[in-house]
Amino acid sequence: MTENKKDKIYLAGSFYSFRDRIINALPEHDFADPRKHRQFAIAPLVIDDMKEAEESPIFLACFPKGKTRGTMTYGEIGASKILGNYVMIADENEQKDPLLEQIADVNFNSIDAAIDFLRSNNKILKSEYEKTPKKESLDKIETIFLASNSRNFPEIFELNKKGMNIVTPENITSLNEFKNADLNAVYFPSMGDWERKAIFFMGAAYALEMPTIMLDEKEFSYPPLNGIVRRVCRSKISMMDYMSTLIDRKTQKIEVEAGICYDFFKKYDHIDK
Numbered sequence: 001m002t003e004n005k006k007d008k009i010y011l012a013g014s015f016y017s018f019r020d021r022i023i024n025a026l027p028e029h030d031f032a033d034p035r036k037h038r039q040f041a042i043a044p045l046v047i048d049d050m051k052e053a054e055e056s057p058i059f060l061a062c063f064p065k066g067k068t069r070g071t072m073t074y075g076e077i078g079a080s081k082i083l084g085n086y087v088m089i090a091d092e093n094e095q096k097d098p099l100l101e102q103i104a105d106v107n108f109n110s111i112d113a114a115i116d117f118l119r120s121n122n123k124i125l126k127s128e129y130e131k132t133p134k135k136e137s138l139d140k141i142e143t144i145f146l147a148s149n150s151r152n153f154p155e156i157f158e159l160n161k162k163g164m165n166i167v168t169p170e171n172i173t174s175l176n177e178f179k180n181a182d183l184n185a186v187y188f189p190s191m192g193d194w195e196r197k198a199i200f201f202m203g204a205a206y207a208l209e210m211p212t213i214m215l216d217e218k219e220f221s222y223p224p225l226n227g228i229v230r231r232v233c234r235s236k237i238s239m240m241d242y243m244s245t246l247i248d249r250k251t252q253k254i255e256v257e258a259g260i261c262y263d264f265f266k267k268y269d270h271i272d273k
Helices: 018-027 040-057 071-082 098-103 109-118 154-162 176-181 195-206 236-249 254-269
Strands: 006-010 029-031 060-063 086-091 106-108 145-146 164-169 183-188 212-216 231-232
Touching: 006 018, 006 071, 006 236, 018 029, 018 060, 018 109, 018 176, 029 231, 040 071, 040 183, 060 109, 071 098, 071 176, 086 098, 086 109, 098 176, 106 109, 109 254, 145 154, 154 164, 154 236, 164 254, 176 195, 183 236, 195 212, 212 236, 231 236, 236 254
Parallel strands: 006 029, 006 060, 060 086, 086 106, 145 164, 145 183, 183 212, 212 231
Antiparallel strands: none
C-alpha cells in the first residue's frame, strides 16, 4: 500500500485469533484493535468500540468458519456503513447473510482473501455509499423505524391511528432512507438469538444520534446493546405506552422525555421520583 497506508482499519468480529494473523501479515497498515479497548465496564467499552468503528476509514469484519457471527459486530457495521466508511466482509461460513452481502463494499469467502486484497491494493478504498448526516435535533417524532421483524410486534402499527408513520426495513429501497426516521424501535423476544439485522440498524441509529428504544424480553441481556439505546423496556405494554406518550408530547427533547421516564418509574416500577 502507498496512498492508503495511513488509513486505519477497524478489525471487527468476536474475540477469536484472526486479528493477530491479519496484523502480522500487513505490517504496513494501521489497525484499530478492539481487544485494546477498556474492558472493565460496558459504558467505556461501547464508547471505544463505536468511536473507532465510526472513525476508521476502512472497516473489516471477520467471521471465522464454524463460529457464530458476532452480535455487536452488526451494530459496529451499521455505524460504519451509515457514515460512509469502506466496509469489507470476510465470511468463511458457507451459509451467507444476505444483509452483509448487500451492504458490504467488498465480500470475501475467507480471511486470507481479505489479507491478499489489502496487501496487493494500491488505491484509496472509498465506499460508493455517501456519509449520512447526523440528526439535527430531537424536536419531532413523526416516523418510527421498526428495525426488528414486524411479525413479532404487530402491535406497533396501532400507532398509525395517532398519525405515526411506521417504517420497516422492507419499506425502504436504500439505506439512505433510514435517516428520515425520528425514532428507532427494536423488539427481541424472550426466546431465540438477537436479530442481527435489527442490531445493524441500532448501530446506524447510534451513529446518526437517532434515539433507539429497545424491548428486550430475554432473561440474560447482552449488555453492549443497552449501551447504544436510549431506553430499555421489558414488556410490550410499557413500550407501547412510552411511544404513545412521546407521540402525544410531540417531541423527544430530554426536558420532556425525562419527565415521561420519571412518570413511568412510578407507574411500572413503583419508584417514587
